[in-house]
Amino acid sequence: MTTMTEASVREFKMPDVGEGLTEAEILKWYVQPGDTVTDGQVVCEVETAKAAVELPIPYDGVVRELRFAEGTTVDVGTAIIAVDVAGGAPGEEPAAAPEPEPEKKPEGRQPVLVGYGVAASSTKRRPRKGPEVTVAEAAAQASIQTELNGHGPGTAPAPAPVAPEHPRPLAKPPVRKLAKDLGVDLATVTPSGPDGVITRDDVHAAVAVPEPVAPAAPVAPATSTITSYDTARETRIPVKGVRKATAAAMVGSAFTAPHVTEFVTVDVTRTMKLVEELKQDKDLHGLRVNPLLLIAKALLVAIKRNPDINASWDEANQEIVLKHYVNLGIAAATPRGLIVPNIKDAHAKTLPQLAEALGELVTTARDGKTSPATMQGGTVTITNVGVFGIDTGTPILNPGEAAILAVGAIKLQPWVHKGKVKPRQVTTLALSFDHRLVDGELGSKVLADIAAILEQPKRLITWG
Numbered sequence: 268m269t270t271m272t273e274a275s276v277r278e279f280k281m282p283d284v285g286e287g288l289t290e291a292e293i294l295k296w297y298v299q300p301g302d303t304v305t306d307g308q309v310v311c312e313v314e315t316a317k318a319a320v321e322l323p324i325p326y327d328g329v330v331r332e333l334r335f336a337e338g339t340t341v342d343v344g345t346a347i348i349a350v351d352v353a354g355g356a357p358g359e360e361p362a363a364a365p366e367p368e369p370e371k372k373p374e375g376r377q378p379v380l381v382g383y384g385v386a387a388s389s390t391k392r393r394p395r396k397g398p399e400v401t402v403a404e405a406a407a408q409a410s411i412q413t414e415l416n417g418h419g420p421g422t423a424p425a426p427a428p429v430a431p432e433h434p435r436p437l438a439k440p441p442v443r444k445l446a447k448d449l450g451v452d453l454a455t456v457t458p459s460g461p462d463g464v465i466t467r468d469d470v471h472a473a474v475a476v477p478e479p480v481a482p483a484a485p486v487a488p489a490t491s492t493i494t495s496y497d498t499a500r501e502t503r504i505p506v507k508g509v510r511k512a513t514a515a516a517m518v519g520s521a522f523t524a525p526h527v528t529e530f531v532t533v534d535v536t537r538t539m540k541l542v543e544e545l546k547q548d549k550d551l552h553g554l555r556v557n558p559l560l561l562i563a564k565a566l567l568v569a570i571k572r573n574p575d576i577n578a579s580w581d582e583a584n585q586e587i588v589l590k591h592y593v594n595l596g597i598a599a600a601t602p603r604g605l606i607v608p609n610i611k612d613a614h615a616k617t618l619p620q621l622a623e624a625l626g627e628l629v630t631t632a633r634d635g636k637t638s639p640a641t642m643q644g645g646t647v648t649i650t651n652v653g654v655f656g657i658d659t660g661t662p663i664l665n666p667g668e669a670a671i672l673a674v675g676a677i678k679l680q681p682w683v684h685k686g687k688v689k690p691r692q693v694t695t696l697a698l699s700f701d702h703r704l705v706d707g708e709l710g711s712k713v714l715a716d717i718a719a720i721l722e723q724p725k726r727l728i729t730w731g
Contacts, residue, residue, distance in 0.1 A: 275353035276331065278346035279324050281313070288639075289444070291315045292340045292507060293347065302330045310348060313341075314603065318642065319635045328352040340507060342440045438465040446470045520666045524580070524701040528661040529710055533718045534682055536692040541724045550619050555626035559597075559651055561724060562674055562717070564621060566649060567593060567614055568731045569716035576713050577646050578669045578704050587704055596648035596665055597625065599632035607665050608637045609645040653677060659695040669704045672717070673697040694721075 281291055291313040298310045309321045310330075328350035335341055436453040438446070442465055446453050449470060456473045458465040496503070506514065538561050546556045570577050570593055579588045595613035599606055608631070610616070610624045631637050648671040650662050659675035675695040682691035698714040720726045 275351050277326055277328065277350050277352050279310070279348045279350065280346050281341045281343050282322070283343045288315050288343060289440070290340050290342050291320075293335055293337055294319060295337055296333055298330050298333075298348075300330050300332060304328060304330060304350060315639065318606065318637045318639050319603065320639065324348070324350065326350065326352055342444065344440065436465055437463055442467055442470060516666050517663050520664050523666075524664055525703060526661075526664065526699050527702045527705075527707070527710065528697055528699040529707075529714050530659060530695060530697050531714050531718045532693060532695045533721050534684065534691045535677060535694050535721045536684075538721045538724050539677065539692045545618075551622055554619060554622040555629070556622055558677060559649070559674070560618070560622050560625060561727075562672075562721065563595060563597075563613070563625065563649060564618060564727060564731070565717045565720035565724075566647070566672055567595065567621075568720060568727060569713045570647065571614065572716055572730065573709060573713045576670050576700065576705055576709055579646070579667050580669070580701060580703050590646045592646070594644050594646045596645035596668070597628055598648060598650035598662075598665075599629065599637075601632055601635060601637075603635060606632060606637055606642060607645060607648055608632055608641040609648075611644070647671070649674065653694065659697045661697060662699050664699060664701060668701075670698060670700040670710070670713070673699070 292315075294312045294314050296311050298304060298308075304310060304324050305327050306325060307323045310324045312319055312321050314320075330348065331351050332349040334345075334347050334349065341347055436456065437458065437460075438453055443453065445451075445467055446456070446465075451470050451473050453465055453470075456465050456469050459469050460466045535558070538558060542556060542558055542561060545551050545560075574591075575589065577590045577593055579590070581588050592612055593614040594609040594611050596607040596609040599608065608628050610621070610628060613621060613624070616624060628637075628641075631641075645665055645668055647668055648662075648665045650660075650671060651674045652660050653674050653676035656676050660673050662671045662673045664671050673696065675697070677692050677694045679690050680693040681688050682693055683689075684691055696714065696717060698710060698717075700710045716730075720730065
């Protein structure tokens with residue numbers, strides 16, 4: 268069987284489908300070798316640290332090879348599928364390939380996702396932040412140094428060129444990820460690869476080097492991981508994708524922002540009656556109308572009355588950033604983990620528009636189709652633990668936000684109403700806030716405003 272020519276083969280590389288994402292897991296392939304694909308056709312679904320995303324391919328051809336199996340985590344920039352753009356059937360020798368020409372971008376066609384390129388040239392690596400010396404530069408410096416020292420071919424090699432201060436070690440992205448996972452500083456690793464490139468073996472060797480000990484002290488073998496366990500008594504689930512990102516974000520938030528949480532118990536009987544009335548309103552027909560809708564509206568009104576709580580802390584510039592818009596995040600539990608998509612410019616939406624946006628957000632999250640863009644740029648969040656029968660909690664701030672409101676279960680409880688103990692619908696709210704941005708007075712005012720609106724929802728009209 269003949270093989271395809273390199274000139275006719277295009278490799279589609281894993282794009283960065285979010286902001287700065289470094290890897291994604293292939294969830295499902297929609298094509299197989301031998302299938303014909305067209306420009307813009309979805310070929311696979313991948314899960315990033317933020318969401319599940321479908322990837323369309325940017326050219327026509329016949330699938331020759333799937334480079335990775337489903338369930339494999341692949342670094343951004345790695346080729347995942349090979350396509351013969353000459354279009355021959357599998358096993359056939361394609362027509363003689365002319366000298367390859369740069370592929371021109373069709374008019375009117377825009378890249379579908381961040382990270383896609385339609386030029387025929389290979390994908391360019393994003394600039395590194397720190398100073399670095401490429402292999403070509405290192406070779407050029409060595410050549411110049413040789414001439415300066417008077418050494419010609421066949422003579423003793425010149426001393427190694429002087430590297431810039433704090434040069435970045437040379438290593439491929441998978442090797443950098445391995446070093447990060449193992450806690451190895453690449454600057455301390457001795458490279459063995461060509462041109463001073465650090466290899467995977469170099470990283471493993473650095474891990475295996477024991478700490479200096481007294482001559483008489485025995486060196487204990489490394490036991491950093493458990494290699495076996497009883498599968499009948501334990502199940503181990505790799506931490507990746509959304510769960511991995513959530514874990515990192517929550518740890519970072521908890522140990523960066525000083526959290527304070529305040530609580531208030533509220534009689535929401537009138538709010539519950541209003542929910543039932545709105546369900547019959549023709550302007551809200553077919554929309555999701557529930558207590559969360561009115562709680563969200565109450566929070567937006569409270570922010571309008573106390574705008575300083577809608578802010579973020581800029582550590583690098585030592586500034587407080589006041590937001591003149593509200594991107595309202597709604598924490599959603601999904602099979603892939605907790606995500607917080609947000610409703611853009613929620614402050615400007617009418618009640619029917621807010622109801623429609625909430626319905627779309629929940630449906631999309633449950634289907635696992637939330638886009639990375641929907642989870643970026645949030646300013647304040649609501650988490651509804653009440654749907655699980657929980658009274659309330661102490662929620663952790665979504666990174667980059669100053670406040671998060673937890674809504675507890677709404678229960679029928681004895682309550683003093685107009686001087687008499689009566690059964691009333693009651694819930695407990697908890698507001699966590701970043702004490703660098705929000706002091707006790709501001710946090711208390713916001714929570715009190717939310718409670719007042721839910722006790723007397725007509726205030727939505729007078730305050731909103």
